[in-house]
Amino acid sequence: MKQILLPLLLVLTLALSACTPAATSTPPPAAGQPQPFQVVATTSIVADVVKNVGGERVSVTTLLPIGSDVHTYEPTPQDLAKVADAQLVFVNGAGLEEFLNVLIENAGSADRVVEVSHGIELKDFGAHDHEHGDEGEDHAHEGEDHAHEGGDPHTWTDPNLVKIWVENIRAALTAADPANEAAYRANAEAYLKQLDEIDAWIREQVAQIPLENRKLVTDHLLFGYFAERYGFEQIGAIIPGYSTAAQPTAQEIAAIEDAIREFGVKAVFVGKTVNPNLAQRVAEDTGIQLVGLYHGSLSQPGGEAATYLDYLRYNVSQMVNALK
Known part of the structure; x- marks a missing residue:
């Protein structure tokens, strides 16, 4: 159904934009100030990490509303417009945002997508510590989508892996906006220190x-x-x-x-x-x-x-x- 409907999203978006002012995630810059670099992030978690690396030089729009389940999310015409207008699109990757595939294709944004989990060695699908049930039994999970057969996409549950996110975000922002390379590097280093601190705190709590x-x-x-x-x-x-x-x-x-x-x-x-x-x-x-x-x-x-x-x-x- 998505493949039938999504090519119509651009038409719907144009119709909506004719009568609705475009939403912005940050107020316009003051006169004489440079325009923030415009990016989209799929989830609120990805968006927060991007904001920490980008700082004031980046305006981040989050695609999924707070509280949405990325596994079952249905994209909207407004999502297509956001992705089409973004200078970069930051995604978790690792097969998590399956809904985004057709959206990216229709928006013509494939060359602007940054997978923040790139370079992380993914855990194999089904490779958890204890396998319950009959190993010889082949259960068919009703409605299950096997898009994650390549590996576990939930890389953000370990802050040490999010340090790889930070480097991927810093590198992508620097490549697209080299004039602000020093700021992105300083922001990344500061956030990496916070991730080290939270890792130590988690160990103490556990x-x-x-x-x-x-x-x-x-x-x-x-x-x-x-x-x-x-x-x-x-x-x-x-x-x-x-x-x-x-x-x-x-x-x-x-x-x-x-x-x-x-x-x-x-x-x-x-x-x-x-x-x-x-x-x-x-x-x-x-x-x-x-x-x-x-x-x-x-x-x-x-x-x-x-x-x-x-x-x-x-x-x-x-x-x-x-x-x-």
Whole structure:
């Protein structure tokens, strides 16, 4: 359906623009001031990191609204206009933003796309710490999209991998806007220091959790990089894949509940943008806590996870409080 409708998006956008003033993410510069470099970022997490590297010299428009699930997002005509007008388009990459493929093609922006996860060695699809269920059983996940078969796209769950994002963003901004190379480099170095500090803080917090309690069950597989970095075991997920678009079978629900009991898991963590019904059922069946986390989106500005660093602090604090 997307391939049929998306070629019409440009026409719809032009019609909308005829009667609606264009939205801007920042006020126009004062007289005599240089125009900010105009970029688009797909998610609020990518946008926040780009803002930290770009600083005042870059105006960042975020494509997905706060609270959106990138796995199920449907692009709009306005999205096409934003992508077409951007000087650079920053994406997570690693197959995460599947919705963007046709949008980029229609906007003619392929040469302006920057994958911030470029250069990160991706974890293999399905390679989590504990495989639950019958290995010989071939379950078909209803509605599951296998776009992530090449690797786990959730690279932002480990701030050490986001340091690679920072370098990719700095290099792309410098190549497109070399006059501000020094500013981009200084901003990147300052943010890299903050990422090192948050990494040390996470290690201190995780040390409060007994080793036998460092077991994660989530709504879908997204904390693989985090678990590997900080010594957790991913027991599994309610949706045994990297996308929330899938629907688990009854056998898979039973298998994850058996694993929770077998390994003494203390909590199931569910994303704030995900329907919690299945996770609530699993928590009730097994008698464990249901704990909310932020996954692919930040909170509203001024909220508990308004920046990427706040996002990490909130999620880690929730984990520690549930598992220690």
